Amino acid sequence: MQQATTATEQPADRANAPRYDLRQIDVDPNFWYPVAWSSKVRPGKAFAARFAGHPIALIRPEYGPVYALEDRCAHRQVPLSKGVVDDKGCIKCCYHGWAFDQQGKCVTVPYLNKEGVGRPVKAYPCREKSGLIFIFPGDPDLADKVPVPDIAQVGNPEFKTRQFSPRLKCHYTFMHENLMDMNHQFLHRRQMGSITARFLGQDKGDNFMEARYSFARKGGNQPLAEALIFGKHHDDGREQPVEEVVSIRTTYPYQTLQIHDKDGDLIMDLWACYLPLGETQQVTQAFGLLSVKKPKWTxxxxxxxxxxxxxxxxxxxxxxxxxxxxxxxxxxxxxxxxIEVFPVVKSLRDLLARSGVPNRHAQPLEQG
Structure with a gap:
């Protein structure tokens, strides 16, 4: 992978730092990114994934943890994900049978029968958590210093969780903006009727941005799914009380949406990571988990x-x-x-710009 300047290496004086088009800011690779669901990588098999234009082979031996290598054999660059996992847990290229271990070392060139002949392939730090397989595509020496994120309420028996992983033809930053800005409910009028977002406040720091909202129904029937989660809400013509608080938070590079009821109890917890796929990062694979609190009658x-x-x-x-x-x-x-006018989204865009890495196509914008 081409080495890039990380967000931690950006100029300390942000006021004098060059500004770039936000859609030409790549993600900082020095975080853990999900690249596949655990269920997709079966024992004794390899699986093809991608990160920002880089092919990744995920290999799960019959025994032992899953590991990640560059998905190109060092010999003829054939995808290792097309290969065979041997009884030692190594991946053997489907073309000539070159075998690579968990560290990417070539351990066998079968037709030469001597050591030190084959070149290695790049290995990525790899972890498995909450039904997802993560890789650390940046500096491997930093991997143990950066925590794998906690994800929604996976494993909590009081919640029921569903997975989703749509692919979108857009830059990952559009996804952060879309969820953070709850003022776009007009878009969902056919699904949710007429509701209005009420902004309750925000918090921000060097690596996060959070906005809080409540919603008031202005007309239309409440959808069944919404009523099952939040209870029945009606528009009786009066100022509606705050029944739930919706908190959207980007803690770079992840995003969450949590809903607490009027008593402060968590009733819904959404976690999402927007994985860039292409070299220009204008195609995104979303990995998300949505946890809903179980009612008394499950x-x-x-x-x-x-x-x-x-x-x-x-x-x-x-x-x-x-x-x-x-x-x-x-x-x-x-x-x-x-032309952004909502202060919350302005702050979010600043967070994404300073946390990411300008790509090789990016040109500094004129100041002003």
Whole structure:
């Protein structure tokens, strides 16, 4: 992988640091990024994944932990993910049988029968947590110093959790902006009726940005899935009390959405990471988990689960369409022409810009 200047190496004086088009800011590689669901990588098999234009082979031996290598054999650059996992847990290239171990060392060139002949391939630090396989694509010496994130309420028996992993034709920053800005509920009027977001406040720091909202129903019928999670809300013409608080937080590079009821109890917990796939990072694979608090009668949530899944899918498809339209406009106009007025999103954009890494196509913007 081409070495890039990380966010921690950016100029300390941010006021004098060059500014770049946000859609030309790559993610900082010095974090743990999910690249596959655990269930996709079966024992004794290899699986092809990607990170920002770099092919990754995930290998799960029959015994022992999964590991990650560059998905190119050092011999003829054939994908190692097409190979065979041997009884020692090594991956053997499908072409000539070169074998590589968990550290990427070539341990066998079978037709020469001597050591030190084959070249190694790049190995990535790899961890498995909460049903996801993570790699650390940056400086491997930093991997043990950076924690693998905690994810929603996976493993908490009081919650029921679903996975989602859509692919979107847009830069990952559009996804952060979309979720953080709850003022776009007009987009979802067909799914949710007429509701208004009420901004309750924000917090921010060097590596995070959080905004809090409540919602008031202004008309239309409340969707069944929403009522099952939050309870029934009606518009009776009066000022509606704050029943739930929705907190959206980008803790770079991850994003969460949590909903607490009026008593302060957590009732929904969403975690998402937007994995860039292509070299320009304008295609994104989202990995997300949504945890919903089980009601007293658990079977009610089980019965409603398909309805909830359909509801969230429809909401996401509307978001997908609009962020992909934003990306298309960026291409047609030759850059970011967005006019942002919401202070929360302005702060978020600043966080994403200073935390990421300008890519090789980025040119400093004129100051002013």
């Amino acid at each position: 079977f009610l949530l089980d019965l409603a689960w398909p309805v909830l899944g359909l509801f969230t899918h429809r909401i996401f498809e509307e978001d997908r369409e609009v962020v992909e339209m934003e990306q298309n406009a960026w291409r047609e106009l030759g850059g970011d022409h967005n």
